[in-house]
Amino acid sequence: MDYVQRTEELVKPILDEFGFELYDVELIREGGGQVLRVYIDKEGGITSDDTADVCRKLSDKIDEEKNFIKEAYMLEVSSPGLTRALTKPEHFSKSIGKDVEFKLFAPITYEEKGKKLSAKEFVGVLLDYDAGADKVTLGWDEQKLVLERKDISSIRLWIDF
Secondary structure: OOOHHHHHHHHHHHHHOOEEEEEEEEEEEEEOOEEEEEEEOOOOOOOOOHHHHHHHHHHHHHHOOOOOOOEEEEEEEEEEOOOOOOOOOHHHHOOOOOOEEEEEEEEEEEEEEEEEEEEEEEEEEEEEEOOOEEEEEEEEEEEEOOOOOHHHHEEEEEEOO
8 A cells, every 4th residue: 555645645635624735745754664745735834733733633544544554653643844755746846946055866067166075965046957858957066967856865945044
């Protein structure tokens, strides 16, 4: 069973009831156990009361499902936060023009001010996203880089505090 997809199906009517949107769902191993994490959002941001309300209702829905997840797990409902991860095509499309921090699986070599540099972590601007080719265009200083999403280990919004 695809637990992420089934969780999305269960939570969507709850979110519609509250006027929230689903940002993402993940089932991950963390701290020796499994965590089913549901990220929700709304205009103006999510409050702790919002997450608690959704968590209670979703927990009840999951309990109605027989053997939903056979192993022990923890359910968390959370806001994606200001430095939210970009994981879905719609996240990339909505974030064009915003600052992002991105990490690559392997370092790349590039030239800056006549010097050859190599790195795999950058902060720049998300300039474009091509959904058809699943490519991301990023820029910083005078650099412009087009990458396939499969080459990016993580990308998230960047806030310079």
